Amino acid sequence: MTIVFEWITQYPLLTAVIALLLMGAIFGAVLGFAAVKFKTEGNPIADQINDLLPQTQCGQCGFPGCRPYSQAIADGEAINKCPPGGEATIQALADLLDMEVIPLDEEHGEEKTKTVAYIHEDQCIGCTKCIQACPVDAILGAAKQMHTVIVSECTGCDLCVEPCPVDCIDMLPLKETLQSWHWALPDPVSRSVEIIATDAKSEQGQAA
Amino acid sequence: MRKIFGFHGGIHPPENKHQSMAGVIELAGIPAQLTLPLSQHIGAPASVVVAVGERVLKGQLIAQAKGFVSVPLHAPTSGIVSAIEDRLIAHPSGLTAPCIVIDTDGKDEWVEHVGTADFESLEPAELINCIREAGIAGMGGAGFPSAVKLSVKPDTKITTLILNGTECEPYITADDILMRERADQIIRGANILSHILKPDEVLIGVEDNKPEGITALRAAAQGSNIEIVSFPTKYPSGGEKQLIEILTGKQVPSGGLPSDLGIVCQNVGTAVAIANAIDKGEPLISRITTVTGKGVSTPGNFEVLLGTPMSFLLERAAYQSEINNRLIMGGPMMGFTTPDADVPIVKTTNCILAPTEDELPTPPPAQACIRCGLCAEACPATLLPQQLFWFSQGKEFEKLEAHNLFDCIECGACSWVCPSNIPLVQYYRNSKAEIIQTRQENEKSEQSRVRFEAREQRLIKQAAEREEKRAARKKAAEERAKQAASGEGEDPIQAAIERAKAKKAAQENA
Known part of the structure; x- marks a missing residue:
């Protein structure tokens, strides 16, 4: 032991260098082990992005489905190419990726009301082309049999409209039901604060 | 007692x-x-x-x-x-x-x-x-x-x-x-x-x-x-x-x-x-x-x-x-x-309440929130109505949930005491509905994702099966060609010619 201490006091610089090298080797080994042991499969950020996308699988972004687009975003693609998701999705993506919120890229389409495909069954010739186009298997039917859309599964992606040879598929807006209806937000306060009290009264008087 | x-x-x-x-x-x-x-x-x-x-x-x-x-x-x-x-x-x-x-x-x-x-x-x-x-x-x-x-x-x-x-x-x-x-x-x-x-x-x-x-x-x-x-x-x-x-x-x-x-x-x-x-x-x-x-x-x-x-x-x-x-x-x-x-x-x-205008007047226009805190004093669920109101206006749904929006019983006590006549409950009803709607949409998109992925898997499987069959056929054809070339077994072309000849002979005999 005494020899070691003596050596250390004799060559302090060398000791420090050796100690640092040793520590580097140990930590390097730990990190290397952790990298192998706790290896993440796939791309976690792409998964998180995919969770935020609306999963309509419409391809309006230019990618064949939501999963490929989420992969592309993870690789640096713009976040404003998803019309079905609209502003809400852009906002969520911007929050996740800590990016600026940018307006929707109009080139890929506009934010529309939610629709579902409707097959005019008397016109359907049973060609199965729409069935093959549907990304979520929401169309039921067989060759030379009439086809129909499972409304609860339809994402409103539009992809079945184009292939139909007899043009019998329409995209209909989703009807408002008692379940989907909800109270609207009241008129924003900012619109009424400009009214002074006397104005408000006279307006009411006219209305009544 | x-x-x-x-x-x-x-x-x-x-x-x-x-x-x-x-x-x-x-x-x-x-x-x-x-x-x-x-x-x-x-x-x-x-x-x-x-x-x-x-x-x-x-x-x-x-x-x-x-x-x-x-x-x-x-x-x-x-x-x-x-x-x-x-x-x-x-x-x-x-x-x-x-x-x-x-x-x-x-x-x-x-x-x-x-x-x-x-x-x-x-x-x-x-x-x-x-x-x-x-x-x-x-x-x-x-x-x-x-x-x-x-x-x-x-x-x-x-x-x-x-x-x-x-x-x-x-x-x-x-x-x-x-x-x-x-x-x-x-x-x-x-x-x-x-x-x-x-x-x-x-x-x-x-x-x-x-x-x-x-x-x-x-x-x-x-x-x-x-x-x-x-x-x-x-x-x-x-x-x-x-x-x-x-x-x-x-x-x-x-x-x-x-x-x-x-x-x-x-x-x-x-x-x-x-x-x-x-x-x-x-x-x-x-x-x-x-x-x-x-x-x-x-x-x-x-x-x-x-x-x-x-x-x-x-x-x-x-x-x-x-x-x-x-x-x-x-x-x-x-x-x-x-x-x-x-x-x-x-x-x-x-x-069923049929009031006159004097009895239950149409609410006057809402003024700005003055942060008086009367609503928080009146809330029977011990929530913070004005805080919920700000979040509701800004559509900050996560914060609304964190502030227990869903414990609101929509009793209207906060709106009743509000000196600025803000229709607070309507904000909460809207936000609650929007949060529920978002949850439902997320469920649906999750379902769509599962179906989309299942379909992709199926298509890949079908393509693989087709490829396998094609490979099997190709292999069989090669096998036969090889057999024919090596003279082993029957040459299919030769066999067909033989069959045709036999048929023709049978017809002639008849």
Whole structure:
């Protein structure tokens, strides 16, 4: 032991260098082990992005489905190419990726009301082309049999409209039901604060 | 004397209950047509079991419950089913919903029905089933299926059964008159409920502004273990969670149910409906509804058949449409303006309010929030209404949930005290709905993702199978070619030539 201490006091610089090298080797080994042991499969950020996308699988972004687009975003693609998701999705993506919120890229389409495909069954010739186009298997039917859309599964992606040879598929807006209806937000306060009290009264008087 | 606990906040709006308390319960009578929405309760709408043109008798099942959280529907009087279609219903949206329409024949002919003389001989499960089949949903306002509320988990011990006779909302007196006139039936219902739940104590909570009701209940409860508890009047002490806190001092945890604390709470009107269902076998086909406000000359309480048009009931109370400014279903605090006077009375309609402009003026325009904090003082759920208001405006849904938006009971106390007249509750209703909608959309998108991925997997598998078959065929062809080339086995071409030759020879011979 005494020899070691003596050596250390004799060559302090060398000791420090050796100690640092040793520590580097140990930590390097730990990190290397952790990298192998706790290896993440796939791309976690792409998964998180995919969770935020609306999963309509419409391809309006230019990618064949939501999963490929989420992969592309993870690789640096713009976040404003998803019309079905609209502003809400852009906002969520911007929050996740800590990016600026940018307006929707109009080139890929506009934010529309939610629709579902409707097959005019008397016109359907049973060609199965729409069935093959549907990304979520929401169309039921067989060759030379009439086809129909499972409304609860339809994402409103539009992809079945184009292939139909007899043009019998329409995209209909989703009807408002008692379940989907909800109270609207009241008129924003900012619109009424400009009214002074006397104005408000006279307006009411006219209305009544 | 039992200790009375309080709850945070609350308000004291003008009660306005005396107007409709002058008389007794009047029968509203049978209108020419009844419109019965299939969904008069929380849960799945009932499914129709009658056809158009069929004659139905009073009390006959016309739509059955679909699923566990649902209740059936019965014909309130005899008549012919004239339509099953979408009709305008009492809902703030002004949307239509599927309804069964019955043209009444005035005979009021009952379907065969029997009650149980001795309910104590029945098992709780049988009684719960009777209650479910009688179509009983909570009659205090929310309309939650009563049988579901009574089906507590087997390992839960119910210590306290509470009957809610609070009726804290201004103008409404339906429960008050029920307690005065039908106290014995309420007690009967309480006994049945206590046989089902076997609680340690049975309490009936009544605000002290209903002394006659309390006296009647006490007289009827003489000799039983049912305790009538009266406590100071304050809005909204009739809220389920508030009433539980007043009577037991316990708070129902956020997101929890009263049964988590060993408590079940039922409305007194529900208790009467349960007593009728068990004793007489009568399903829920009528209810007591208060018709009040300065827009009617003779306000009062009516026993009205479900499905009766609101206009019919208003006529009975001498409605003056020219001085009435809007029709409200429910009370002034939690009710909503109905889209039309012809909408039907449903299981949850406890009041129809026809006020004049002086009585219930149109709210003045909202001003900016001045952060006075009165709303936080008034909130019975100890929430921070102004904070929720900011988040709601900014659509910050995560923060809204973190601030327990879903504990808001929409009582309207915050809006009532707001000096800036901000319609706070409407903001909360909107935000709640948007959050629920977002959740549903996320569920749907998750489902779509699963289906999309399943389809991709299938396509890949199909492509792989095709490729495999193609490879197998190619291999087989190569094999044969190789065999032919090496002279081993039969050369297929040579064999075909041989066969053709043999055939030709056979033809020639013939």
